Amino acid sequence: MLQRFRTKTPSTSIFVQIYSVYYLQYAIQAKSSALSTQSNYYSYSNSYTYLFETCTTIRQLFQLRAHMIISGHSQNIYLLPKLVSKYAAYGVMADARQLFDKTHKQNIYLWTAMINGYVRNGLFEDAVLLYHQMNADGISADRFIFSSVIKACANLSALQEGIEIHNDIVRAGFELDTVVGTALVAMYAKCGEIEVAREMFDKMLERNAVTWSAIIAGYALKRKTSEALRLFNEMQMQGIKPDSVIMVSVLPAFTRLSDLRLAECIHGYVIRSGFEFDFVVSSALIDMYCKSGRVGFARQVFEKMPEGNVGSWNAMIAGYTQNGCAEEALLLFNEMQVSGVEPNLITMVSVIPASAHLSALHLGKCIHGYAIRSGFHSDVMIVTALIDMYAKSGSMESSRSLFERMPKRNVVSWNSMIAGYAQNGYASEALTLFSEMQLQGLKPDSVTVVNALPACAHLSALQLGKGIHGYIIQSNLEPDVTVCNALLDMYAKCGMVGCTFQLFDSMSQKTLVSWNTMIGGCGMHGYGKDALAFFTRMQQEGITPDHITFILVLSACSHSGLLDEGWQCFDSMTEDYRITPSMEHYACMVDLLGRSGLLDEAHDFIKRMPTKPNFVVWGSLLGACRVHGNVLLAESAMKHILELLPESVGHYVLLSNIYAETGRRDAAAKLRNMVKVKGLKKAPGCSWIEINSSIHSFFVAEGEGEGYG
Numbered sequence: 001m002l003q004r005f006r007t008k009t010p011s012t013s014i015f016v017q018i019y020s021v022y023y024l025q026y027a028i029q030a031k032s033s034a035l036s037t038q039s040n041y042y043s044y045s046n047s048y049t050y051l052f053e054t055c056t057t058i059r060q061l062f063q064l065r066a067h068m069i070i071s072g073h074s075q076n077i078y079l080l081p082k083l084v085s086k087y088a089a090y091g092v093m094a095d096a097r098q099l100f101d102k103t104h105k106q107n108i109y110l111w112t113a114m115i116n117g118y119v120r121n122g123l124f125e126d127a128v129l130l131y132h133q134m135n136a137d138g139i140s141a142d143r144f145i146f147s148s149v150i151k152a153c154a155n156l157s158a159l160q161e162g163i164e165i166h167n168d169i170v171r172a173g174f175e176l177d178t179v180v181g182t183a184l185v186a187m188y189a190k191c192g193e194i195e196v197a198r199e200m201f202d203k204m205l206e207r208n209a210v211t212w213s214a215i216i217a218g219y220a221l222k223r224k225t226s227e228a229l230r231l232f233n234e235m236q237m238q239g240i241k242p243d244s245v246i247m248v249s250v251l252p253a254f255t256r257l258s259d260l261r262l263a264e265c266i267h268g269y270v271i272r273s274g275f276e277f278d279f280v281v282s283s284a285l286i287d288m289y290c291k292s293g294r295v296g297f298a299r300q301v302f303e304k305m306p307e308g309n310v311g312s313w314n315a316m317i318a319g320y321t322q323n324g325c326a327e328e329a330l331l332l333f334n335e336m337q338v339s340g341v342e343p344n345l346i347t348m349v350s351v352i353p354a355s356a357h358l359s360a361l362h363l364g365k366c367i368h369g370y371a372i373r374s375g376f377h378s379d380v381m382i383v384t385a386l387i388d389m390y391a392k393s394g395s396m397e398s399s400r401s402l403f404e405r406m407p408k409r410n411v412v413s414w415n416s417m418i419a420g421y422a423q424n425g426y427a428s429e430a431l432t433l434f435s436e437m438q439l440q441g442l443k444p445d446s447v448t449v450v451n452a453l454p455a456c457a458h459l460s461a462l463q464l465g466k467g468i469h470g471y472i473i474q475s476n477l478e479p480d481v482t483v484c485n486a487l488l489d490m491y492a493k494c495g496m497v498g499c500t501f502q503l504f505d506s507m508s509q510k511t512l513v514s515w516n517t518m519i520g521g522c523g524m525h526g527y528g529k530d531a532l533a534f535f536t537r538m539q540q541e542g543i544t545p546d547h548i549t550f551i552l553v554l555s556a557c558s559h560s561g562l563l564d565e566g567w568q569c570f571d572s573m574t575e576d577y578r579i580t581p582s583m584e585h586y587a588c589m590v591d592l593l594g595r596s597g598l599l600d601e602a603h604d605f606i607k608r609m610p611t612k613p614n615f616v617v618w619g620s621l622l623g624a625c626r627v628h629g630n631v632l633l634a635e636s637a638m639k640h641i642l643e644l645l646p647e648s649v650g651h652y653v654l655l656s657n658i659y660a661e662t663g664r665r666d667a668a669a670k671l672r673n674m675v676k677v678k679g680l681k682k683a684p685g686c687s688w689i690e691i692n693s694s695i696h697s698f699f700v701a702e703g704e705g706e707g708y709g
Contacts, residue, residue: 081109088117124152147183154187182211189218251284283315290319318350326357356389391420419451427455453486457493492521520552528560554588594624615644
């Protein structure tokens with residue numbers, strides 16, 4: 001620290017302040033030589049306390065710390081907690097921890113400052129670990145430490161850890177303390193234990209506005225909005241009037257309201273209470289509307305604000321991004337800068353995903369450059385967002401380069417990288433990274449396994465998939481519907497249809513994705529009747545099928561030769577559900593007719609399509625021609641394909657195989673020669689085999705196998 005002080009040039013103001021310390025020191029000594037050492041200690045502490053308060057930059061704080069070392073106050077037990085708190089305010093927790101570890105006499109105030117600093121900076125796991133270290137050192141926690149560490153558990157959703165610390169609180173006699181009790185109510189509410197939170201709330205002797213907001217937010221998060229609103233009214237009847245801070249803590253709880261009238265009532269209360277032009281409350285309103293999917297209402301609130309501050313701009317940009325309005329988010333980001341509002345870290349974290357949604361690599365690089373110029377490029381959240389942006393734009397090399405240069409990676413960083421590999425077809429690399437993550441000592445979360453399971457499905461790596469399933473059970477990861485859907489997909493694609501049936505029946509919650517996965521899984525393995533049975537059950541349970549459902553049902557009918565059932569589903573899609581058929585639906589019908597040997601009907605169906613068929617539709621007909629050896633119709637289909645996709649080497653291969661199988665060897669050889677003249681190359685075929693939980697890849701070189709590859 002002293003070396004850092006010597007290498008930097010202090011500002012004039014800090015020299016004046018340091019001079020004042022010497023002057024005060026001299027004045028204190030001159031005033032009375034009878035002053036005790038303890039009195040001088042307090043006097044010097046007061047002087048430094050004043051200087052801490054006047055520090056406006058981290059540079060000045062480091063300089064002041066250096067002066068403490070020079071003047072012999074580096075171990076002042078009254079100053080060190082203040083210094084740690086100041087470090088936390090600037091976010092330099094590594095320096096704060098270094099200072100903490102070097103302190104000889106660690107008192108309760110220093111432990112409090114350190115734990116609170118971790119919580120303040122979102123380092124919740126570090127806060128909990130330090131609490132346990134404090135217990136091991138025999139130091140009893142006070143109400144402030146308990147409230148901070150319980151807040152850390154709430155943010156980690158670490159219910160079991162919170163219960164254990166709650167037991168410590170009971171033993172220490174702080175359970176009914178207002179501050180600690182409020183933290184416990186909030187922790188149980190955030191962990192989904194609303195009944196326990198209410199029990200804590202009811203037995204508290206004294207409740208403040210924060211306590212009320214914690215229980216109200218808990219009920220709203222559990223979607224018990226009527227009880228949340230009842231408590232909100234009861235709070236006011238108890239004489240506790242919500243201020244802007246309370247409104248901001250309560251409003252996010254109503255972000256998932258499906259009742260527009262109820263949301264408007266809350267908005268009306270904000271207006272009547274005079275909070276309409278409060279920047280923080282208005283930003284919370286914008287966030288509420290955006291997370292409820294009502295971006296238009298959010299924009300109305302934004303436009304009515306007298307002048308936007310960075311918080312309201314951030315809320316609106318994030319809202320656009322979260323609702324898939326990427327172009328609007330980027331336009332607002334540009335407008336923000338034109339208006340003279342300086343983007344901050346949160347702005348960048350919100351706007352980078354917008355360029356990722358558009359897969360606009362050039363635009364993403366421009367935003368990356370802006371982040372570098374603005375000094376945000378080293379922040380872990382920014383780097384993680386950039387990794388995700390490059391991955392979604394298909395630039396995995398850039399993603400990996402950023403990932404490798406990160407000095408510290410968190411679970412989110414690993415998740416982004418694993419997801420990037422999986423989504424771009426690098427399934428083997430995704431699973432390698434999944435294993436490496438665990439070797440690095442990081443614990444995969446539900447997002448990690450949801451990203452890793454599709455890679456197992458892609459490679460048909462059943463043993464690895466089962467291993468991940470076992471990890472989910474052993475790690476007590478909450479088996480939410482997203483994780484279960486990923487498991488369903490993995491087992492289905494690995495051919496374990498029986499496992500998908502068992503898992504599906506055990507799921508307490510099923511979404512449209514769950515039903516689609518089951519229909520698709522049955523269909524791909526030829527269980528067309530089962531796929532139709534799931535389709536019927538789905539409708540009976542009130543789940544409305546979407547366009548993907550019908551693609552899967554039609555595909556299942558095609559694979560099982562269920563022609564009549566396929567026609568019924570196709571007609572139902574348009575007549576009963578008013579879904580306009582896409583090219584995929586038409587391709588499925590052509591495939592269904594073709595597999596049934598009705599090639600002329602399939603051709604007529606294509607000619608009667610209301611829109612011009614694409615190469616996928618003609619490709620389905622070409623594939624059916626190979627099954628039934630219809631060379632004439634195959635040549636007609638190929639003619640249309642080459643008009644749409646002249647370099648489609650895969651279709652050349654298919655037609656060549658049709659020629660070869662029908663005895664027209666000369667035509668097949670001529671077609672192969674044409675491909676060589678044009679310089680077209682077919683990607684080598686690849687298959688995988690799993691041996692002892694390891695994936696081995698096998699490639700088929702050109703000229704090997706059927707046809708030429």
